[in-house]
Amino acid sequence: MNQPVRVAIYARVSTEDQAEFGYSIDAQLDTLRKYCELYSRVIVGEYVDRGVSGKSMKGRYELQKLLQDAEKGIIDEVIVWKFNRMARKNIDLIHIVDLLEKNNVSFRSFSENFDTSTSMGKFALQMMGAVGELERNTIVDNVKMGHKQRARTGKHNGKLPLGYRSVKIDVRGRESKIVIIEEEATLVRHLFEQYAAGQGLKAIANDLNHRGYKTRTGKPFSTCSIRDILDNPMFVGKIRYNRYENWAEKRRKGKTSELILVEGHHPAIVSDELWEKVQLLRQKKSTMPKKRFEGEYLLTGLIHCPECGAAMTASRTVNRAKDGTKIVRMYYSCGRFRSQGSSVCHANSVRKDEAEKAVTERIQEAVTNTHILKKIVRSVNEHRLGRIKPLRDELAGVQARIDSLEVKKRKYLGLYEMDEIGRDLFSERLADLNRDLEAELTRRSKLELELRDDQADPISYDLVQSLMERFNTLLNRSPFPQRKTLMHLIVKKITLDDTKRVGSVELAFNEETEKHFLSVAPSADNMAEGAFPLSGKAPSMKRRLEFEL
Template structure:
């Protein structure tokens, strides 16, 4: 990511943020291309003698929401930081096709005194009542047009599915091939002979009694990959054996409104129709697999209610994936049944030993290590004292190099300011033209922004090193209170307490630990040193007081 530019403090220059967007379906339309929009808006800025601060481009992205448009979010952040005075777009619907988002954007513009202009819809100002009404009317029209397009597209795709046609996407066993038709091109499924054999193997393995993870593990060991060229998991195997595509059916609209409802938007009556493509497996094999899957899907009632206190706090020493909860049931020689708890690599659990090893850690052992290590640090003052002293020593050691760097950057920034003033004097004397001035100002601005960003980072590091040493007494008080609460809290509260203060537990192979990384900030400090918290309720463990606390810091114990 390029360095973030700083606020414009020069009243002689109007910095303009150009925003351009094109969705996938608009890529081929005349006048909608990104380059066409940018070229038009650049020319307008030059004609008006304004400086293009930055071009914000969302290519191939729908105007439905703000959340999935990184360039627009960056534009809004720069508006908040006062870096631009004007936003220019080729057409209003480029900024958004959703009325609520348009109103939010307009509110942000007015709040920070930023002017909005559209090259196509001219002569309206968002800081007047009439301008706001015009802005909103255009927004309503744009949203109506988008919704109409979406409805027409959905209707067309549903009809294609009813006719047995493929609506796109990659699927193991088939290749998507484009063929010429009367009105252009169409996509059809052709059997991929090699992948089809793999699909038949998966169905046969499941029909023979193999489990989802067992199948995934064997396929990964044999070097097979999914269609996107990734290792198999139990989820990908389940998706394959439940897809009627392989018996020649087209299934469509299984989930509705995915962007809003995600997996909860299940359609009870999806479209299932005879497809135009060739089936890969027989109806007999399909029926056998579905019957077996239905039986296995009926799970036994859960008899184990144990809690895993360290969920999400440990990572696999080999692949870096999170260690997740795992348990086994054993029967002793005397007939007693016991449950053993473990943490295992999530990649191993989902995809098998081809992807990673289990790197099993006994849950009781890990949880005992964490609680005993914290207790040791609390009960042996010298241990904690040495840890904090070492951290503070390293912080102070970095002060001199940072001070020299900040001083050097400051001198360079003054040089850039002098150069900018020289270019303005040349412009006022008609020695250089406007285009030359803009080019040189942009070059200086880029250098200035990069230097200023590094200067800010160095100053923050410097302030952290010299003004806020890790407070030994405060750390000791927090950990003492933490240990006291941990010993008396119910099991669920223990888990929340650990998640509050433990950032990560560093695990090595062979069930060994390198240390526990603890994170301290104002929330943690208030939790344990603020109003007297109760360990009987999770909410009570997060009481805040009005006391001010130091900045965030971490310790590895």
């Protein structure tokens, strides 16, 4: 007798989908449940990501749980309402389906009526995925075209900078204009005047922070925020647009040559003369040689300030002895102090050689001292066990809030059906409850995923010993660029104590670092780029491993 097909239902809806297309999680689930009932399929799980974009797997906890269950062999088929519920990008969709196929799990789309258990189904998936991505990209291009045309006519796109706000000028709220917030505008003018008078970015940021000013987002001013204000032509009455393409993916590497810079419809905050003077100074300072520190800083970005917790950066002092000899001392200093000044934090400098020596000695001690390594393993396992109860308690609290919200939804539905509340009030309250419910359901998914990881088998002593030995060997053998790469891959955080000495070193190993950097290389002569030469092979990892030295 044939066993029934074990099906996992996956549903997803983003905030944009709900607003623009009216997609409903309940409608997707109801449709797929009826399909499974009609074709005698057994539903072994329903995985629902609510209010999450399909651009990537980040934050999609239910999808991650589904893929884990596929590896366990408890699923035969994954079914979705539409293939774009699984992923927006074709390459991501193919990657997810490939992961399923490696575990003998087929993928089926209800609306497009194909499944990947057949060759034609795989072909249809790739074609439909490409068509779907083309459709999405066309929409994105049309939106960009509209934004560009709006910018060409002198209208602003996106968030407004310090000094401006938008006000509606018609009853329907379709038209608006940009006006000046005089209190903020005064600050902006002061900032430009300070720079024109010869003050540097850090000096201006330090001054503003000491006086208690904040950015539009409520954070202290930094050299970057001051620079962005000084370089923004909106303050002189112009609209600048299209400096970068695909900022979310390419960041500053997406700079374009099709910059739009036109006169805007909004009022200027600074005069043309002041703007031109500041830009002349900005251009002159950009061609000045930047400070370059000699020496190799192994721990930049890893070692953290004991006062504010920010990453510490390279710094140095240069003094002269009585005989005229130059004495250079190298340090790690608080990055926030260097960027935002003494009102935010202090230098809290630590000698470079002392910090690096302390970290490497701490690693060496853990490798050579069996007692310490066993203590680490015991601590890791106890910590993982200790995490389970708080997570379970929080999960119980989340579930209680979910149940309460469901009861409230039924209560308002009953009141509406009995005509005791109007449609507008009912819609408003239902929207509020659904928003709260989605947040709690997402939190529940994340907690369930964390509990699943924490309830895995205990970490073995052999695994930790092997990983630490390889890490230590590579630190001793490798040239500086590889050592720094390895440090940033495996060291999660280095914390200083009150005496500005290394207090703790947090390490984090995962499957990718173990596979590419701590396992055997192909050969000394023919290595993949970035591989580190080392003989032997470490035990295979099943999950991320974190511990403190």
